[in-house]
Amino acid sequence: MAPKALSCKECKERYPLEARYVCEACFGPLEVVYDAQGADPAELKRKIQAGSAGIWRYADFLPFSERPRDPLEPGLTPLIRADRLAERLGLGEVWVKNDAANPTHSFKDRVVAVAVAKAKELGFTTVACASTGNLANSVAAHAAASGLESYVFVPSDLEEQKLLATGVYGTNLVGVRGNYDDVNRLCTQLCEERPWAFVNVNLRPYYAEGSKTLAYETAEQLGWSLPDRIVAPIASGSLFTKIGRGFTEWLDLGLVTGELPTFNGAQASGCSPVATAFREGWDVCKPQKPKTIAKSLAIGNPADGPYAVQLARSTGGAVDQVSDPEIRAGIRLLAETTGIFTETAGGVTVATLAKLAERGDIGRDERVVTYITGEGLKTLDAVRDSHHMYEIEPTIESLDAEFAAAGSRL
Amino acid sequence: MAVTVKIPSQLRPATDGQGEVEVEGGTVGEALDAVFDQHDGLRERITEDGTLRRFVNVYVSGEDIRFQEGLDTELTDGDEVTILPAVAGGR
Numbered sequence: 001m002a003p004k005a006l007s008c009k010e011c012k013e014r015y016p017l018e019a020r021y022v023c024e025a026c027f028g029p030l031e032v033v034y035d036a037q038g039a040d041p042a043e044l045k046r047k048i049q050a051g052s053a054g055i056w057r058y059a060d061f062l063p064f065s066e067r068p069r070d071p072l073e074p075g076l077t078p079l080i081r082a083d084r085l086a087e088r089l090g091l092g093e094v095w096v097k098n099d100a101a102n103p104t105h106s107f108k109d110r111v112v113a114v115a116v117a118k119a120k121e122l123g124f125t126t127v128a129c130a131s132t133g134n135l136a137n138s139v140a141a142h143a144a145a146s147g148l149e150s151y152v153f154v155p156s157d158l159e160e161q162k163l164l165a166t167g168v169y170g171t172n173l174v175g176v177r178g179n180y181d182d183v184n185r186l187c188t189q190l191c192e193e194r195p196w197a198f199v200n201v202n203l204r205p206y207y208a209e210g211s212k213t214l215a216y217e218t219a220e221q222l223g224w225s226l227p228d229r230i231v232a233p234i235a236s237g238s239l240f241t242k243i244g245r246g247f248t249e250w251l252d253l254g255l256v257t258g259e260l261p262t263f264n265g266a267q268a269s270g271c272s273p274v275a276t277a278f279r280e281g282w283d284v285c286k287p288q289k290p291k292t293i294a295k296s297l298a299i300g301n302p303a304d305g306p307y308a309v310q311l312a313r314s315t316g317g318a319v320d321q322v323s324d325p326e327i328r329a330g331i332r333l334l335a336e337t338t339g340i341f342t343e344t345a346g347g348v349t350v351a352t353l354a355k356l357a358e359r360g361d362i363g364r365d366e367r368v369v370t371y372i373t374g375e376g377l378k379t380l381d382a383v384r385d386s387h388h389m390y391e392i393e394p395t396i397e398s399l400d401a402e403f404a405a406a407g408s409r410l
Numbered sequence: 411m412a413v414t415v416k417i418p419s420q421l422r423p424a425t426d427g428q429g430e431v432e433v434e435g436g437t438v439g440e441a442l443d444a445v446f447d448q449h450d451g452l453r454e455r456i457t458e459d460g461t462l463r464r465f466v467n468v469y470v471s472g473e474d475i476r477f478q479e480g481l482d483t484e485l486t487d488g489d490e491v492t493i494l495p496a497v498a499g500g501r
């Protein structure tokens with residue numbers, strides 16, 4: 001599978017494989033297309049199994065002619081069978097793909113690893129991004145590991161923990177007085193003025209390809225088979241649609257058999273342009289001003305939203321939205337039943353899974369995979385005051401007295 | 411109203427390389443029409459059936475016109491109208 005060209009997702013116009021992201025004819029987004037002629041599924045499978053313990057085992061399906069050198073390889077995160085979660089929800093078979101187990105604790109390492117490798121191949125010496133958290137951490141870390149200069153643009157009022165977890169890697173951290181949309185607009189403009197590789201702007205077609213590895217890993221970890229249904233969060237819609245693309249590619253190549261799973265998307269009520277478009281039957285997403293605790297999903301004008309709606313519809317799935325209290329409950333539910341502590345985006349996904357289960361949308365015979373994209377320690381505010389701490393003197397009597405007062409026994 | 415319309419690099423082949431165009435217009439729609447009149451081929455790339463294409467964003471003094479009155483958003487003298495491709499990053 002050799003990468004062949006960039007192709008417009010709207011009008012199919014073709015462009016060479018360089019740092020560009022938008023169709024000059026219609027402004028549609030560009031996507032990498034491959035030449036699959038003569039691909040032998042048995043040979044592809046053998047190469048994967050003999051490959052590295054991360055995303056580069058799937059290098060044949062990524063936009064490179066040669067496997068890049070990557071000093072901070074993400075991927076091959078655990079796929080855990082979550083029987084206690086399934087039981088709590090009255091479901092048969094639920095799996096959790098825990099992508100918090102990446103180098104900077106979110107799925108962003110997959111896309112950034114691909115974008116940074118591409119930046120090096122194209123001869124860039126500086127990488128950059130607009131971000132409010134996970135992406136900032138990841139770009140700073142991968143640039144540091146690869147020896148590239150980096151600029152990370154964030155809203156200047158970002159929480160301290162996020163600034164620290166980015167600044168520690170020695171990046172040029174730039175606080176912009178404004179909100180995320182202001183930062184994003186500035187970066188789109190800067191992209192035209194500076195010779196920098198913005199991972200999620202001019203390298204976006206390559207960056208987005210990294211998310212396909214989530215589909216490949218899921219299929220491989222399930223013994224080269226597909227789930228019946230997946231539940232994944234939607235921000236820009238890129239992750240969601242690329243999981244679909246990954247499964248489709250493997251079905252087309254004969255690496256797996258069966259049907260494309262049912263796709264369920266998860267959004268927060270405070271930023272739900274894709275869920276709203278799905279519910280209303282629209283083909284476009286009306287932009288929203290985000291107001292939700294799920295900040296890593298708060299994209300009011302999602303670039304791949306229309307494609308996400310299309311994927312949910314064509315597979316018989318849906319895009320649902322959940323409230324902030326439901327998100328907090330989702331974080332708790334996952335933690336209590338699997339031992340995995342996720343950030344608010346994971347809370348959105350688990351709350352959506354619970355909603356689908358309650359609505360009776362999921363059959364007991366279905367194998368469901370839930371994508372957990374980030375780490376709970378990054379959004380501690382979401383769980384503040386959600387538990388009780390017993391406080392005692394360092395004596396057994398004090399312990400017993402405290403629990404007796406609380407009405408429980410040790 | 412005299413306003414400045416900022417053209418992204420992807421569209422500059424259609425404006426003879428110009429990054430800014432000075433036009434008159436009382437609304438965003440009128441200003442864009444004035445730009446389209448000066449430069450052939452821009453209209454089809456930015457609009458479709460009289461509305462903005464779904465992957466085009468237009469800002470007036472930094473604010474997305476979809477949060478205002480769309481193409482009917484009013485302009486005041488000296489306003490800056492910026493056309494940009496819609497890219498929503500991951501965060």
